[in-house]
Amino acid sequence: MFLINKLLAWTLPLVPKFIVGIFSKKYIAGPTLNDAIKKIKEFNSKGIMATVDILGEETNNKEDALKVVDEYLQVFEAIESYQLDSNVSIKPTHLGLKIDKEFCYHNIRTIVKEAQKYNNFVRIDMEDHTCTTDTIDIFLQLKENFNNVGMVLQSYLRRTIDDVNTLLEKKANLRLCKGIYIEPRLVAYKDPSIISENFKYCLEKLLGAGCYVGIATHDEKLIWHALSQIDKFNLKKEEYEFQMLLGVTDELRNILVSAGHRMRIYVPFGQQWYAYSMRRLKENPNIARSIIKNIFTKG
Ligand code: FDA
Numbered sequence: 001m002f003l004i005n006k007l008l009a010w011t012l013p014l015v016p017k018f019i020v021g022i023f024s025k026k027y028i029a030g031p032t033l034n035d036a037i038k039k040i041k042e043f044n045s046k047g048i049m050a051t052v053d054i055l056g057e058e059t060n061n062k063e064d065a066l067k068v069v070d071e072y073l074q075v076f077e078a079i080e081s082y083q084l085d086s087n088v089s090i091k092p093t094h095l096g097l098k099i100d101k102e103f104c105y106h107n108i109r110t111i112v113k114e115a116q117k118y119n120n121f122v123r124i125d126m127e128d129h130t131c132t133t134d135t136i137d138i139f140l141q142l143k144e145n146f147n148n149v150g151m152v153l154q155s156y157l158r159r160t161i162d163d164v165n166t167l168l169e170k171k172a173n174l175r176l177c178k179g180i181y182i183e184p185r186l187v188a189y190k191d192p193s194i195i196s197e198n199f200k201y202c203l204e205k206l207l208g209a210g211c212y213v214g215i216a217t218h219d220e221k222l223i224w225h226a227l228s229q230i231d232k233f234n235l236k237k238e239e240y241e242f243q244m245l246l247g248v249t250d251e252l253r254n255i256l257v258s259a260g261h262r263m264r265i266y267v268p269f270g271q272q273w274y275a276y277s278m279r280r281l282k283e284n285p286n287i288a289r290s291i292i293k294n295i296f297t298k299g
Contacts, residue, residue: 017274024277026247028055029269033071033078036269039246040084048253048263049241050086051123052079055270056094065096065107072111076118087121089266092135105138112142112149119148121173123214126152128181129188136163143170150214154179155199156188164202168209175214175243176203200225207233207240214264216243220252237262 029039040050052075059065072088079086088111095107112122124139126132139151150173153160157179167174178195179188189195199222206213207229215226223242230240241262244253257263 013278020274020277024273027245027268027277028273029246029267031269031271031273033075033269036075036267037078037082037084039267039269040086041082043265043267044085046257048257048265050084050265050267051089051243052086053089053091053125053266053268054094055268055272055275057091057127057272057275058093058098059096060099062096062099062103065094065099065103068094069107069110073114076114076120079120080118086267087123087264088115089123089125091125091127092131092138093127097131097134097138101134101138104134105141108138109142112146116146116148121148121150123175124149124151126154126177126179129157129183132157132159132163136167139172140170143172150174150212152177152216153202154188155202156183156195158187158189160198160202164205168206168211171209171211173212173214174206175216176206177216178219196222204229207235213240214243215240216266218244218249218252223252223256 029036036052040052043050054068054071054075056068059068072090075088078084079088090108090111092104092108095104095111097104108122108124115122124135126135135151139149142149151167152175153163153167155176155178157163176199178199189198196219199217203213203215203222203226215223217223217226226240226242237260241264242253242256243264243266245266246268253263253265
């Protein structure tokens, strides 16, 4: 069954876009900022925080990257005017990393500076391994002047233990996740149990060093391990947070929230929903299976 599911996930690119659209509704607030605001209000009313992501990546001209900067500035305005409990997540390639690193740095700096004005925070998402070094460089350069910026580490990357050692000395604010891109074995672990062990190892080191960690997983075994570390280090609720994706494992999310843990939901919105949806769907072959079934039964 596992192999069939995997195979179905890989045939997803053949699925008509409108069908992907139907299934991706769960994972995306909608095409507009207003859609994101609506979702965030819902979460906030349940005591859950959010981080807003404007969908898009691999921007290949400066004009488009600058438009993305402007869109993020509008997001801060909306957060302020609706008094939302939300920060933002950004992707360096969306802001021009593949065009020019210095240009990307300045774009991210503009967003972080605007966030500072509103006493808000910017999380730099981590993309595939070709971006890791540049993303860490940009983050560390920003961190010299701003304390409202954080980054992401992926436990599937072989380099992450070394990155943890560098970043914990700087008391960086980090999101820790498994990692979602398809990476070569040379740079990333392939065995899910090693990825989980590395997640635990890195989390323990970061929490032990007093770093604020966004514990980003829906994996209940890792969540149990995180809870055990929170207990071991006697952490207060405001010294860490759990993070989950919109539309994934709502029940587990509610269990953690009811137990009093801080929870932040990643709320993506925007016109470029297709690439994001395909990643989410490939990640969960059971959904891929129901899409294919749906096509055939409808047909
Ligand atoms: P795992 O994939 O093992 O999932 C555990 C369980 O969760 C599954 O058994 C299933 O029940 C459920 N589940 C997981 N995904 C699901 C889905 N799509 N639909 C339905 N159920 C699902 N990655 C990255 O490379 N860079 C980044 O910057 C980020 N940022 C980020 C932010 C936040 C808030 C989260 C939660 C995740 C990310 N990720 C990410 C993605 C992350 O790397 C990872 O791919 C996913 O979180 C899935 O991994 P889990 O740890 O949840 O385990």
